[in-house]
Amino acid sequence: MLIDLHSHELRYSSDSGQNLEDMTKQASRLGIDALCVTDHDSQGLASEIGWESTHNGVRVFVGCEVYTYEGDILVFGAKSLPAKRVSLSTLYHIVRPQKGALIAAHPYRHNERGIKDGIMHFASMLTAVEAYNGSTFDADNEKAHRAAQRMGLPVIGSGDSHHIGAIGRFVTRFTEPVHTVQELVTALKTGAVHPMRRTETGFFDITLPEREQIVV
Numbered sequence: 001m002l003i004d005l006h007s008h009e010l011r012y013s014s015d016s017g018q019n020l021e022d023m024t025k026q027a028s029r030l031g032i033d034a035l036c037v038t039d040h041d042s043q044g045l046a047s048e049i050g051w052e053s054t055h056n057g058v059r060v061f062v063g064c065e066v067y068t069y070e071g072d073i074l075v076f077g078a079k080s081l082p083a084k085r086v087s088l089s090t091l092y093h094i095v096r097p098q099k100g101a102l103i104a105a106h107p108y109r110h111n112e113r114g115i116k117d118g119i120m121h122f123a124s125m126l127t128a129v130e131a132y133n134g135s136t137f138d139a140d141n142e143k144a145h146r147a148a149q150r151m152g153l154p155v156i157g158s159g160d161s162h163h164i165g166a167i168g169r170f171v172t173r174f175t176e177p178v179h180t181v182q183e184l185v186t187a188l189k190t191g192a193v194h195p196m197r198r199t200e201t202g203f204f205d206i207t208l209p210e211r212e213q214i215v216v
Contacts, residue, residue, distance in 0.1 A: 001174040002196065002203060003034040003184075004167060006065070006074060006105065006130060006158035011048075012039035016162045020045075023167060024055040030168045030198065034059035034178065036158075038074050041067060043081065051079075051181050061181050065105060066091060070122070071115035074103040074130060077185040088115070092125040101127035101185045103156065107147065108140040109133065119144075123151040127188050132157035132195045132206060134169030145195075145208055154188060157195030157206065168198050173205070 007023060008016035020037070027035045035058055037045050046062040053060050063076040068088045075081065075091070077100035082091065088102075095102055104126055107114045115122070119129070129148035132141045132155070148155045157170030175192040178184045187193060196203040 001033045001177050002031065002168075002171045003036065003061075003174055003178065004032055004159045004161070004171045005036045005063075005103070005156055006038050006133070007035055007161045007167060008039055008065075009037050009045060012042040012044040013162070015040070018161065018164050018167075020049070020055060020060070022164055023161070024058040024060065026164050026167045027058045028056050031203070032058065032168050032171055034061060035167070036061045036063050036076070036184075038063045038065045040065050041081075043079070046079075052179070059179070061178075061184055063181070067113065070118055071107065072105040072113045073115075074105050076101045076103075076188070077181050088122055088125065092122075099182075099185065101188045103128045103130050103188070104144075105130045106133040106136045106140075106144070106160065108143045109136045110140070117147075119147055120151065123153065126151075126153055127185075128154040128156050128191075128193070130158055130160075131155040132170040132197065134159040134161065134166045136160075142208060145206075149208075154191040154193050155195050156188070156193055157197070168203075170206075171196050171198065171203060173203075
């Protein structure tokens with residue numbers, strides 16, 4: 001099952017120019033099974049479409065991209081989130097009782113919103129690392145992949161789309177079907193995921209060059 005775990009819809013992300021109808025049509029054309037809408041510091045879309053629903057044959061899950069003091073964190077499975085900016089540690093203690101998942105978003109992107117090397121200090125709080133982000137340079141994505149390997153965390157890929165053309169630049173392959181947000185969280189926590197890159201001929205698994213792989 002192919003899922004794009006990070007996208008923004010214009011109703012609740014002011015920097016997005018795409019609506020859900022067009023987003024899901026594009027995902028369907030690309031052969032993507034599900035799309036996660038992770039608006040900036042808002043899960044307002046859930047009040048309109050529910051936490052999970054189907055549009056144009058594509059499953060849609062609502063999460064959130066939370067801007068902590070350390071950087072952006074993707075959150076899934078937590079219906080209650082802080083109303084103001086908090087630390088990653090505080091966010092973790094809010095999300096953990098709700099059995100949610102925390103993913104470091106684009107940790108090495110050059111926009112001061114990635115957690116960068118601080119990621120190593122929060123490995124026990126993170127469920128996975130968004131190592132492959134469609135709006136981030138390849139070298140920075142690979143650096144995130146290496147960091148995830150060192151920490152023994154699952155690696156995901158996503159488009160981080162704010163416009164239609166970015167949907168599915170990277171996706172995540174789930175080894176089992178996912179129907180609900182909670183099933184999504186469970187799969188992330190068990191590590192049953194793998195990042196994939198979209199090319200003109202389809203989606204392909206991503207692995208680091210042999211010389212860069214970390215043996216743990």
